[in-house]
Amino acid sequence: MLTTFDRRGRRPRAGRLSAGLLALALLVSACGGADAADDGPAGDPQSGGTLAIGIESDTDVLDPHRAGGWVTYRVNRQMYEALVDEDLSKTSEEAPIPEIVPGLAESWEVSEDGLTYTFHLREGVTFHDGTDFDADAVVFNVRRMSDPTFEFYDDRSAGQTVFVWQHLQSVTAVDPLTVEMTMKQPFSAFLRLLTQGGGGSTGIISPTALAEYGNDEIADHPTGTGPFRFVDRVRGQRITLERNEDYWGEKPYLDSVVFRPLPDPSTRVSALRAGEVDMIAVPSPDSVSSLEEAGFDVATSAPPHLWYLAFNMTDPIFSDIRVRQAVNYAINREGMSEDLLRGTTNPAYSVLPPANSAYEASEEYFEYDPERAKELLAEAGYADGFETTLMTSVDGSGQIVPVPMAEYIQQDLADVGIRVKLDTTEWITYLTEWAEGIPAGTGMAQMSWGMTTPYWLRNVTSSTLQAPNGSNVGHYSNPALDEVMQQAATALDEATADELWRTAAEIVHEDAALAPIVNDKAPYVLSGDVQGFVNPSEEWYDLTSVWLR
């Protein structure tokens, strides 16, 4: 019943309908009439099949060191592995923060002073091109990302992964299966950062392939050690991967995976309903319940994915803390989550998301209170309100539905007298403008981001990382906060670090430097044929456990 190539064969009715009567079929299914998948018992996992995934935008380059963005990492991490990995086999409920587990390193030790990391590599691992994985390969890769004197040093890779290697002193191959890294200072978040992929990531590339194709061309010939290997990419159309038959670990059930960029949410939902893809990322919030009624499975999670506003601290109005507090009080986060976003998000009150070791439920911060907001504005001398601008993208990776959300905020703020103009920009342009910092005359900027390590907070609040030299786009500066975060970053044990990060988060709250709005549940919608998919507490997922029935 299951064939490798004919995915539609499994749902002949939907497939045929889609050819001629797409609109009609969709209307019918919107009314809850269509049967998306036969819901029988799942049975035992079986091998074979092609999984087609509708993703929310085209990806960046398939070079793990250079690439940016969650969308791209979700593809890259199927082909590339880092020294350490995360256990993505558990849902957010089971593991709010994915456990760090061995990757290409079987085990590791950290010296007492927190300065030396010794990684013991896995034996018998080969890259997709047949090259053996060993300590030299690791050194080659790390030097590509961090050592300007190295022949294959790559500026772009270094820029994208600086958050990982910034404190690295040296990297040496002690023997073919042992790598030693020394740090200039203790760096408690190091292991976790090795597993992250929001910016650049540290997946190990075959040194033979890098030498052959060079730093620029390697993205067209991805060669890693991961469970899937690269087949082809048609820009804007698809990326195809196939099972790595020589994989060292549990081999995937799937024969192949096709990632299809479908930037428009309605198109993604239509493609899923028509059976053109088996699962989609980021359904429009309004489609979720009708998809569920039509028999699709919705997998939500609680990844570190905070949709927040940064305030322009250099703005004459927003430099007043009472104004920033007022905005925080004026926004009805529950209403936005429940009404506008139909429960696809959770209201966010903390700048650290729940998927974070230093998270503390802190709902006493800025609970919806428009009266309090009005009082604060009056105290600040804005009893009659004021006019300001909120900059937002119109779409983009992880942005949920930014314009309707901004309009919602606009209405909430209008209720307390703040007249907000929206400055809307297409995603790629927006990212550039955002990275340059909030311009004069604009009071707030929207972004959505986060990491499982509280170290993330430093990215958006440290005075040393003010835009354009970092992601502190509001030019927030608090020396006391910088000091606490420096201590947290260099703390030797995680408990001390977490305690310090909590203090740091508290300072950010007291200063009302950011307005956390919602935490995304990052829903994926799957056809009933997709089994074994786990949506973990990260913005990416593992596909080795997925199978098709």
Add this chain to the structure above:
Amino acid sequence: MTSTTLGQKVVSPVAAGDTVAAHITSRSRPALMWRALRRDKAAVVSIGILVFLTLVAVFAPLLAPYDPLDGDASQRLEGIGTPGHLLGLDGQGRDILSRLIYGGRYSLTVAVLPVLAAAPIALLIGMFAGYFGGRAGNAVMRVLDVLFAFPVVLLAIAIAAVLGPGLANVMLAIGITMVPYMARVVYTATVQESAKEYVEAARAAGATQAQILRQQLMPNVMSPLVVYGTSLCGLMIVLAAGLSFLGVGVTPPAPDWGVMTSDGRSVLLEGYGHVATIPGLVILVAALAFNLIGDGIRDALDPHKQTS
């Protein structure tokens, strides 16, 4: 120059036997046109529709039952016939009828103003190039050809991106992108008309070039421009909506009809079709009205139809 543009086909205001004495003066033209137009039922109804829509937009604060910008999210997406909300509510829980009523202020302005602004520029460029021709005229038209090479939307995005978002800038951007198209229509008509006997006669009678351009040629090239311009009006609403969708147009929460339609697109197939289709229908009606008026004017200007 090939002579198959829209302007060429629709206009034959001065038929073969024209002489300088028989050419229609600019003063009598509107009156004649109106008389002919009144006989065209479709055009009359269309004018009625546009007048109605305009009046509704002008008196929006008196007519709209709700604030078009303030929504109640707990009621969002409720359908046609919801108590108190005749046409239902949109994705922010705003009253769709109220937004339509106010939306005319944006959409009708966007439909008409860019065309009105582009017309005189197009008239100047087209007549200059068409009448004087030669190297300068050719150069002007080649420059316009370069602009033709860019898709309208791309050009409008580029201009709007430089100017920043906002209704005025969108209109400016759209207006600029329309100039080459309208100038081409004027140019073709001018070249054609310039070769006619009445122009020669005027020249022989001692008319200056300025007089020939203004008194003889302009009334005759105006007609294809008017016809073409009205047909563009509906397109403008859609183009402006497209720019808004790309983040360079009318900014939310402005109740522009085009923006309302594209807003509703994401829930179109989720059982909330009313959000997109209602403003879409209004755009359709308005665009159709503009086009029918254009057709009416064309027929009214057609001497063969006038006599029949």
